[in-house]
Amino acid sequence: MDSMTLIAIVSIIVAGVTIAAGSIAPALGEGRAVSTALNSLAQQPDAASTITRTLFVGLAMIESIAIYCLVISMILIFANPFWNHVIAQTTGK
């Protein structure tokens, strides 16, 4: 198996595994955050705007982790430097 095939195989598999494993924990965390926010909204409806705003800020921070995994996955599929290097080598030959 030459290096080109190896790079392609590993990139594809790792891209899939990255986004799959990387979305589990943020999803669980966001579920907990929303459920706690709903609880406190039910207990104190007067503070609705503060709770909602803090909820959104917290959700964005949790979401960032999933976004990091997504960016790595996209880079591996669409802008893979190792693949580009190997392709340049084979076309340059």
Added chain:
Amino acid sequence: MRLSPDELVIWQRGFVVLNSTIVTTWALMLVMTVGARLITRKLKTEGEISRWQGFLEIVVTTIQQQIKEVGLLHPEKYLGFIGTLFLFIAVSNLCAILPLYEPPTGSLSTTTALALSVFVAVSLFGIEEQGLGGYLKSYLKPTFVMLPFNIISEFSRTFALAIRLFGNIMSGTLIVGILLTIAPLIFPIFMDLLGLLTGMVQAYIFSILATVYIAAATRTREA
């Protein structure tokens, strides 16, 4: 498959490259500035207020109220910077509904520039509020052992701001592009709608996080 509007070059001579990001950013700035100038030419405080002026008043007072709710006591000082962040990101993401338009916030250059400007602004506002010594001493709180962690958190916050906005917008445009090749009839429309929603949410998040960082940097020590 184009990852970012940086790769679409419109005009180039020597080392001066005008790519789609730069052209779109300047077009947006032009539209927003000229529009605002036209609306605020004749401001009225009584009588028949034009609808555009009412709309701008809603926008400005809402942003001011949000800044005050986060904890900054004089929102007028920060309204220019934070309002500009929110309006630029919101308009650039909302215009994604136009055909043949790629949001400049989908390029890592734009989001890094915005995040760097937040980084500089936080430092400048902190120094203005607490003086240079007071601001630098805040890095030693709560104990001086926390100094490397405070510095690292400063840089990772900036990095996270850039990557968060870039990742959200870039993935929105990319998923619409991919869906157009797979199921072009209805699904791209839904993903476009989701993209608009996340665009607005991300604009709000970016400006609120900038406000929170500025509030943390300008918080006066409890006497």
